[in-house]
Amino acid sequence: MAASEVYYMNARSESPQTGLVAKMLTVFEAAGLDQMIKPGDLVAIKIHCGEWNNTAYLRPVYPRALADRIKELGGRPFVCDTTTLTYQPYASRATELDLKMTAERNGFSPAVLGCPFICADGFIGTGDYRVDIPTGYLLKEAYIAQAIAAADVLICLTHFKGHPMGVIGGAIKNLGIGCQSKRGKHNVHLGGHPKYSVANAAIWHPENFKGKANMEDWKILEDCCPYDLFKVDDDTIHWDRARCTSCLGCIGVMAPRGLFEFPEENFAATDAAIADGALGAVIAVGKEKCGFINLAIDISPRCDCVGFADMPIVPNLGVFASKDPVAIDMACLDKVRESHGMPGSIADDFDLLDPGTRKFETVSATVHGLSEETQINTGTLNGLGSREYTLIETEPQSMKRHVFALDQRPTGERFRQKFLKFTPFPYERHDGQGFLREQEIDTEFVKAWHGNGGNGGVAGAHDAAEDAKAGD
């Protein structure tokens, strides 16, 4: 497969046109993603709205600015995310209601976005569209969130970061998990699979349950499963594993208590399946109608799907756009590898501060043996995209395109009459000086701390401090 084009701008900013929002819009156009949108097109902007109390997800201003641009192009944008599997006992996005409430708390509301925020796969997550994936490496079908499958154009606006199971969370994962319905996520997490499902891959250790009397919080062993597959008696625990769906709600409960062991193969197979699910989403919308923007900023080691955000493992790296989800993730991954690690972050804990190190598979992966390239390699094998890419450094647009958009007249023109009527500066007071202030202060004095005895550098305080230093 030929090298794909990836448009890139670094993360430095010193003017409106080099701010990250401006750069996002700049690479959006440079990559030709704007050309995908025709007047009247329904344009899905797929984001990750962040778990409850996560703080590393993309700020709402990014989808807002993109939605505004899409409206200028005549498109009808909507910002969307999908319901999750339960993943943990206290999931915050597993129904449409919870997803929307969490998204709103994180700043994603129609008022902020300037367009609707949609839960793309329905209230429970069964609103979807089935597609065949003939070239899938592991999956042969996918269930794509209905609102995404129904869109004319899909723009994946992705926060590039690490992920405990996927190892990286980029465009491929935004498609391969994020665009799947809840049913589709069961598929990607290999529920019911004869080898890789939780039911068939996990090693079950009921002998490690020492009885209700010895486990104060035993009830969570039953309550972590939305399919009600665990029963706890006084001295034993039972798992109806034949009916397990790989919803993963129990893993964080069972594994730390020694009741489950997970082979690395289960995680690795899921990483491959993510790329197949991604291909399903692209098939559902149409390859020529999918565009990808990755923002490699706030690169936390674990995903926005956890209810916290650790320090970034590398500095902000920049903004990328492409029509190829594999190439764009490869470009981001290469940038992370080339970068110094962030001192004080988990990259520091693992001695991964030197450029050239494969960081995610160490700091993000839950288990040993996972590769930060599995999604990328599988996405190349199944035809989703190319890991070969040409990185095209993109020049900033004109400043005028990125200044305050609602009124682009200069401030004199906008405010002259207003300030005549409601004058903010009180010219009539203090002989035209406007406000009551000291005529002069010692600015040098306050550049250093002279102890609590100083009086702010006025009226001889400086001399007093000098005297104190001299021992007088």
Next chain:
Amino acid sequence: MAEVTKGLENLQEAITACQQASTAIASAAEVAQARRALESVLASLNEVSDKFFIKTMMSVPPTKACKTEAAAVAALVGDQQWSTLPAAVEKLEKATKALVTKAKMDGTTIT
């Protein structure tokens, strides 16, 4: 795939260093308190050794800290540096406590 010393390997090295140090000071009356602390640390390290956490990547940094501090304690014992031993043992206790807390994986999202 990057080569990283696994949590279990770090932990075993920490345990070995603690055992050596503990044995070496078994008859040294002047460091009885340090010996008791080492025995407590050893019990904690052994207790976490069969936890799922130790098999995860997340266990690497805290087990590495235990390994480092245990090696420091063992070195001081080898040199009979009794005056600085209590401070080193205290560091090891702190690292062990952090490991035991993290091994509970309270609130950890594995997926």
